[in-house]
Amino acid sequence: MTTTGAATPPRPFAGFGDEAELDLDLAxxxxxxxVVKRLLSPDxxxxxxxxxxxxxxxxxxxxxxxxxxxxxxxxxxxxxxxSDSEPLGTTxxxxxxxxxxxxxxxxxxxxxxxxxxxRSGVAGGKGVPERVGExxxxxxxxxxxxxxxxxxxxxxxxxxxPHAKMSRCEHGRLTTCLAKHEDGDPLLGQPLCxxxxxxxxxxxxQWWAPELWRRFTIALKRLLAQRLDVREAKLNDHVTVQYxxxxxxxxxxxxxxHALIRLxxxxxxxxxxxxxxxxxxxxxxxxxxxxxxxxxFTAPPVLADDVDRVLAFGAQADSxxxxxxxxxxxxxxxxxxxxxxxxxxxxxxxxATDTVDGEASNSHLRRIQTVAGExxxxxxxxxxxxxxxxxxxxxxxxxxxxxxxALGFRGHFATKSRRYSVTLGALRRARRRAQALxxxxxxxxxxVDLTAMEAQLLADDEDETTLVIGSWAFAGIGWxxxxxxxxxxxxxxxxxxxxxxxxxxxxxxxxSN
Ligand SMILES: [Zn+2]
Ligand SMILES: [Zn+2]
Ligand SMILES: [Zn+2]
Numbered sequence: 001m002t003t004t005g006a007a008t009p010p011r012p013f014a015g016f017g018d019e020a021e022l023d024l025d026l027a028x029x030x031x032x033x034x035v036v037k038r039l040l041s042p043d044x045x046x047x048x049x050x051x052x053x054x055x056x057x058x059x060x061x062x063x064x065x066x067x068x069x070x071x072x073x074x075x076x077x078x079x080x081x082x083s084d085s086e087p088l089g090t091t092x093x094x095x096x097x098x099x100x101x102x103x104x105x106x107x108x109x110x111x112x113x114x115x116x117x118x119r120s121g122v123a124g125g126k127g128v129p130e131r132v133g134e135x136x137x138x139x140x141x142x143x144x145x146x147x148x149x150x151x152x153x154x155x156x157x158x159x160x161x162p163h164a165k166m167s168r169c170e171h172g173r174l175t176t177c178l179a180k181h182e183d184g185d186p187l188l189g190q191p192l193c194x195x196x197x198x199x200x201x202x203x204x205x206q207w208w209a210p211e212l213w214r215r216f217t218i219a220l221k222r223l224l225a226q227r228l229d230v231r232e233a234k235l236n237d238h239v240t241v242q243y244x245x246x247x248x249x250x251x252x253x254x255x256x257x258h259a260l261i262r263l264x265x266x267x268x269x270x271x272x273x274x275x276x277x278x279x280x281x282x283x284x285x286x287x288x289x290x291x292x293x294x295x296x297f298t299a300p301p302v303l304a305d306d307v308d309r310v311l312a313f314g315a316q317a318d319s320x321x322x323x324x325x326x327x328x329x330x331x332x333x334x335x336x337x338x339x340x341x342x343x344x345x346x347x348x349x350x351x352a353t354d355t356v357d358g359e360a361s362n363s364h365l366r367r368i369q370t371v372a373g374e375x376x377x378x379x380x381x382x383x384x385x386x387x388x389x390x391x392x393x394x395x396x397x398x399x400x401x402x403x404x405x406a407l408g409f410r411g412h413f414a415t416k417s418r419r420y421s422v423t424l425g426a427l428r429r430a431r432r433r434a435q436a437l438x439x440x441x442x443x444x445x446x447x448v449d450l451t452a453m454e455a456q457l458l459a460d461d462e463d464e465t466t467l468v469i470g471s472w473a474f475a476g477i478g479w480x481x482x483x484x485x486x487x488x489x490x491x492x493x494x495x496x497x498x499x500x501x502x503x504x505x506x507x508x509x510x511x512s513n
Pocket of ligand 3: 169170171172173196
């Protein structure tokens with residue numbers, strides 16, 4: 001049972017204080033013994049300080065060495081640092097993994113960066129002018145078509161699949177389902193008949209999904225050129241299309257693309273120019289729909305005795321204007337930038353393994369993996385028999401084996417066009433600079449000037465007034481034991497609970513104002 005809605009009071013919190021229970025998985029006696037040993041060890045304080053300094057990363061990189069910051073002009077040593085000063089004698093660096101199943105803590109940092117990256121492309125900030133918010137913007141979802149009937153949650157409490165021409169398929173399985181599935185029902189996303197389900201086409205579609213997206217962007221530009229009555233080659237003199245998109249797995253094991261698509265004015269050095277005033281977000285939304293519907297790609301056969309397949313996006317392509325400054329809880333209304341940035345940032349930390357190895361795991365998803373793996377082996381054999389050079393493998397399905405754990409999806413999970421907003425690199429560099437500034441402030445006692453800080457942190461140029469001289473060696477990766485990993489995970493969970501608690505208090509305070 002899930003509760004939603006603005007009226008939900010903040011839940012009572014005992015999730016983060018010193019007295020709160022740690023969220024540990026101690027099913028294995030070996031891990032439980034490791035945890036107890038760590039908690040009782042004489043250097044536990046040092047160890048937990050080290051965990052805290054690396055933000056409870058579950059797989060940190062250990063380095064040993066020294067570095068010295070020197071003023072490039074005067075040669076004055078500003079600060080020096082050695083890994084010897086660290087509690088464990090090594091300097092720990094976050095693993096930086098985007099995936100929540102790999103490192104909950106680093107994936108939250110990644111999601112936060114993604115949120116800012118996406119949000120600044122919608123409403124400005126982080127070096128992006130606020131007027132970008134006046135350009136037409138739509139939120140589009142491009143879906144996969146159906147490769148067989150699957151159990152699903154329907155709108156308005158309707159039954160799963162009440163009507164079917166025949167009540168049983170040729171395999172003797174029911175083709176109707178009168179259940180009203182709820183979230184968490186293990187049947188969701190599972191085919192009604194796995195023998196009727198077209199696994200081969202499912203995998204071929206997923207394999208070419210990045211190509212379908214590429215063709216979609218080309219189709220959109222062509223439609224825009226028609227609408228503006230200009231030659232396609234000259235489109236950039238009038239408008240440019242910017243986007244950020246993420247791929248999200250659905251329960252049936254197919255990906256959806258969620259994208260923010262923005263129309264800017266002519267390509268100019270600084271980007272973000274105003275779009276023609278008469279072209280509204282609704283016009284753009286309509287063109288996005290039309291472009292999505294028009295995309296076709298003829299996929300070559302997987303094996304010599306296989307067929308060509310004409311691929312397209314699913315019929316339920318959705319594209320809606322995003323209104324800056326608009327707040328709504330109406331599911332069919334316009335979207336607010338925070339909502340969209342939040343969705344996309346959340347999706348970007350998920351992966352196939354969350355779906356396949358996680359709670360949602362089921363025989364359908366494992367079957368997709370198996371069939372993809374079998375295809376890969378057959379393709380390899382065919383290539384070997386034909387004496388084809390391996391360099392050509394990438395052209396068709398030669399690398400399917402590499403991607404079978406991702407259910408055949410080989411694309412990136414989060415991508416953006418170059419001038420959508422800031423880059424992840426710029427946000428990471430800004431964080432490093434902020435840490436250096438705070439360290440300087442501590443050292444000198446001169447307070448940090450926050451007013452000019454953001455521009456300073458996000459500036460493109462590398463700081464040339466100080467030099468960093470250092471020598472570092474790799475000293476390992478990860479924590480000593482699985483018990484330590486569990487403790488780091490539990491600390492990350494506690495930090496997350498605390499952050500949610502603070503966000504909830506802020507939200508409730510905002511409502512009562
Ligand atoms: Zn990490
Ligand atoms: Zn059903
Ligand atoms: Zn069947």
